[in-house]
Amino acid sequence: MAVKGSKSTALRSANRRVPVPAEALAMEGPGAEEAPSMAAYPGLANQGTTCCLNSLLQCLFFTPQFRHAILSCEDLEESSLVTQLRKVFVALQTAQGPVTTSAITRCLGLRNVHQQQDVLEFFQTLLTRMAAERAELGQLFQMTTEHVIRCEECGEETRQEEERLFLMVPATQVDGGPLCSVAESVQALFREEQVTGDNQYYCEHSHKGLLRAGDEYDGQQRVQMSCGHAVDPGNLTAWCRSLMDQGHFKLYCPAVVDEDKCGAEWPYSEVRRCAVLSDTEQREFEQKLALMAAKLYCDYKECPRCKSLVERKDLTTIRVFCIICTNYEFCWQCLRAWKGAGKPSDRCDNVGCRDPSLDTLASCVTKDLPGSEIQGCPSIRACPTCGMLIEHKEKCKYIVCSRCHVEFCFACLDLAQVCQAAKSGAWFKWCAKPLAPRQRHIPVWSRHILPDTSDIC
Known part of the structure; x- marks a missing residue:
């Protein structure tokens, strides 16, 4: 239901300090490898318009934990960003004149040093590249934020966690007044906010604004969806936006009929037509849906x-x-x-x-599968078709993977139809095959070829 509500963001875990060797900590002592005084500080040479990069590197250099973590790293190959950053930090403590950053710009693939760049993009690129080479460096800035949306009508809360390497804080207050310190900006970022009007979210538990079969007409204009339920365009937009904010790219009906959810999937073309999306909303929806679908169905990552x-x-x-x-x-x-x-x-x-998924498969607890005589089954399995990790929580031993939509047996890991065909009678109590052991490999999903079950009776 699209109702007035509140949303807030909370910092769930503080930044974790990287363990620094004792010899590196000793650098803080008098006469040791400290950051030079401002009078003796050589600074960085500007290659063109690399002032944003230079200011960022100098801020990181004067951050003691980060400086010592970099200086304590062993040199890797010359193409390593950490190696070149370590050389720059050493030079900043010993050089008599400005230090060049040409090796760092080459590592970052910055070909045109005369083109102005954004310092935040530099910061994100630096952290991502360094964390790829040395995972512990990324942990210096790593944090987890929790986004909470609460319905004022029923009190239902939706929570979503997100890993972050940095925070973008506001520079002004809601009323337009200035924020005078970083502390005030951070407090403003985590302040609870009322969402009204076009920014409202749809609450799945209250269902206000959704007309179901048998409901009395209340005079509000609605559009009938392909599943037979009717909803007004504003609530339809709010509900679909809330689904995408939770990571869903398939849009479905939330109506409850006789205590069962309708769950019918709405094609995006139907949502676009019935929700009367503006050009901006249409671009926003299509971009989010495409990115989420590509992440699930396409195997791509960023080159480090x-x-x-x-x-x-x-x-x-x-x-x-x-x-x-x-x-x-x-x-x-x-x-x-x-x-x-x-x-x-x-x-x-x-x-x-x-692969951290292998650790999860190796350390998960075991359980007895309900409705069967199968005992000691691992509670988490990798889908034998696509490799997605699935935890068994309730009901029988047959699971339908939410990613590839293939049904398989949680005990023997065969396709459900294969498992049932191999055991005549009482196949829900035990399998023809013995209980499959813990998986030591993640199955590779060929997204264009699904298992052929046409020959199974």
Whole structure:
């Protein structure tokens, strides 16, 4: 229901400090490797219009935790951003004149140093690249925010967590007055906000504004959807926006009939027509839906060097070649420059390169499957078709994957039809095959080929 409500954002976890070796901490002592005084500080040479990059690097240099974390890193290959950043930091403590940043701009792929750049984009690129080479560096700035939307009608709350490396804080108050300090700006960012008018969200639990079969007509104009339920255009827009904010790119009807949800999927073309979207709303909707669908169905990631999108053609290997960069291969899993020979499917030779999903599969608790005689089954499985991790919470042993929509047996990991055909009678109590052990590999999903079950009775 599109009702007045409130939304707020909260910082769930503070920044985590990276463990720094004792010898690096000793640099803070008198006479040790401290940041130079302003009188002796050499500064950075401007290559053209790299003043934004220079100011960012100097801010990071004068942040003690970050400076010591960089100085304590061992040199990697010359193409490593961390290596070049370490050289610049060392030079800032020892050089007699301005220090050049040409090696850093080459690592970042900045070809035109005479073109003005945005400092926030530089900051995001630097952190992403450094975290890809040294995961602990990204943790210096990493935080988790929680976005909460609360309905004033029924009190229902929707919560969504998001990992962040930085915060964008407002510079003015709601009434237009100035914010005089960073602390005030941060407080303004996390202040609870009332959402009304076109900014309202649709509350799935109250269903105000949705006309269902048998409801008394209240005089409000509505449009009938393909599922048979009617909703006014404003509430339709608000409901679809709330679905997308929760990460859903399939739009469905929230009506409840006889205690069961309708759940009928609405084609986007129907939503676009019935919601009477403005040009701005249409662009916003289509961009969000396309990005979410691509993330689910397309196998692409950002190249850690040039930041361009790369699609993995061979799904059996994690060794990927970027066609934009020159002779650059990276690991699809840890997003660092490739190390090792051959093309393994599980890890490269970089330290710490491991799929976290394997740790989840190895450490999850076991449970007895309801409605069956199967005991000690892992509570989390990777879908045998697409590899998506699924946790078993209730009901029987047959699960329909929300990603590839293939039904499989949670116990033996066969397709549901195969499992049922192999066991005549009482197939819901146990399987013809023994209980499948914990999975040690994540299945690779060929998105264009689904399992052929046409020959199964």
